[in-house]
Amino acid sequence: MKRVLITGAAGFLGSHLCDRFLLEGFHVIAMDNLITGDLQNIEHLFKEEHFEFYHHDVTKFVHVPGKLDYILHFASPASPIDYLKIPIQTLKVGSLGTHNLLGLAKEKKARILIASTSEVYGDPLVHPQSEDYYGNVNTIGPRGVYDEAKRFMESITMAYHRFHGLETRIARIFNTYGPRMRLNDGRVIPAFIGQALRGEDLTIFGDGMQTRSFCYVDDQIEGLFRLLMSDCNDPINIGNPEEITIRDFAQEIINLTQSNQKVVYKSLPVDDPLQRQPDITRAKELLGWEPKISRSEGMKRTYQYFQSLPKEELFKTAHRDFSDRNKA
Numbered sequence: 001m002k003r004v005l006i007t008g009a010a011g012f013l014g015s016h017l018c019d020r021f022l023l024e025g026f027h028v029i030a031m032d033n034l035i036t037g038d039l040q041n042i043e044h045l046f047k048e049e050h051f052e053f054y055h056h057d058v059t060k061f062v063h064v065p066g067k068l069d070y071i072l073h074f075a076s077p078a079s080p081i082d083y084l085k086i087p088i089q090t091l092k093v094g095s096l097g098t099h100n101l102l103g104l105a106k107e108k109k110a111r112i113l114i115a116s117t118s119e120v121y122g123d124p125l126v127h128p129q130s131e132d133y134y135g136n137v138n139t140i141g142p143r144g145v146y147d148e149a150k151r152f153m154e155s156i157t158m159a160y161h162r163f164h165g166l167e168t169r170i171a172r173i174f175n176t177y178g179p180r181m182r183l184n185d186g187r188v189i190p191a192f193i194g195q196a197l198r199g200e201d202l203t204i205f206g207d208g209m210q211t212r213s214f215c216y217v218d219d220q221i222e223g224l225f226r227l228l229m230s231d232c233n234d235p236i237n238i239g240n241p242e243e244i245t246i247r248d249f250a251q252e253i254i255n256l257t258q259s260n261q262k263v264v265y266k267s268l269p270v271d272d273p274l275q276r277q278p279d280i281t282r283a284k285e286l287l288g289w290e291p292k293i294s295r296s297e298g299m300k301r302t303y304q305y306f307q308s309l310p311k312e313e314l315f316k317t318a319h320r321d322f323s324d325r326n327k328a
Helices: 012-023 080-085 087-108 144-164 188-198 217-228 246-257 281-287 295-308
Strands: 003-007 027-032 051-055 070-073 111-117 168-173 202-205 211-213 236-238 243-245 263-266
Touching: 003 012, 003 087, 012 027, 012 217, 070 087, 070 217, 080 087, 080 144, 087 111, 087 144, 111 144, 111 217, 144 168, 168 217, 188 202, 188 246, 188 295, 202 246, 211 246, 217 236, 217 281, 236 281, 243 246, 246 263, 246 295
Parallel strands: 003 027, 003 070, 027 051, 070 111, 111 168, 168 236, 202 263
Antiparallel strands: 211 243
16 A cells, blocks of 8 residues: 655645545555644544544654655645744745655655645746746745745755655645635635625725636645656646636625625735736646636535534634744
8 A cells, every 4th residue: 555644734735635645545644733734624534544643843853654655745834824924934844844854755765746836936927827937036025935935845856856866746836725724814715705704895905906816626636646646847837727806706706605795905915916827738738637627616615615614713813823833
């Protein structure tokens, strides 16, 4: 039986990856320090014979007994609220954490896939964004702690591939949504749905003409699985190229939730990208992958998930208590 280590396993994408690899017949070793992850996302898996969980911070030395065939590194804060609240931890998990896991992959002779992001493109000057675009990133801006952590991840991963001959895969993940997102994590879809469910006005930052491209989680997981099993060492965009303005998307949410909230506008955060659309030509050609689930269907499933949450979840503050873990 193949064995896979998934870091960030109690998070949104990590938990869905655990589901997929168990379904594929793997023995899954899940790892998370639970700073932003939630055990509720994987509690249904604890009864599985071929699932085990390690409560561990990957910025410290990582040891996993026995063989490993694959490693998927998804440990990182992913929402602006989180990585602006814990900037040092965000930088450490992208640098020290990635270094530790690449070393583990080298020791175990395992193939490793790292979760990079469309944020490596920054506020792009090229549209849509293809993998050969180097990006437009403010290294010292507030978002730089996330953007540069991911760019470093890519650099050190390619160094291990070229210098040590390590089998590496790099996924540049664009906006993804679906069940198990945190309702109040600050990203646009849970933010809009949460506001609609609470009867609040929908908040748009900027004039609403900035664009995003949303990929449903099932499509994202399929793309990641195909990338891991491919022969592609260079970065590959995994996302949905169907682009929409935030203003139009807010209206879609109002229609979906059958609410009559107004839209209110606030100033745009520093370095917030104005356009985001993946060029997925490489994924189509090399992985035979493209999204299958329409935004209308994906949003219907996501809204039903948020509706099913306990009412107290609606009113939890978006600013989680990170205590002193950021000071290390």
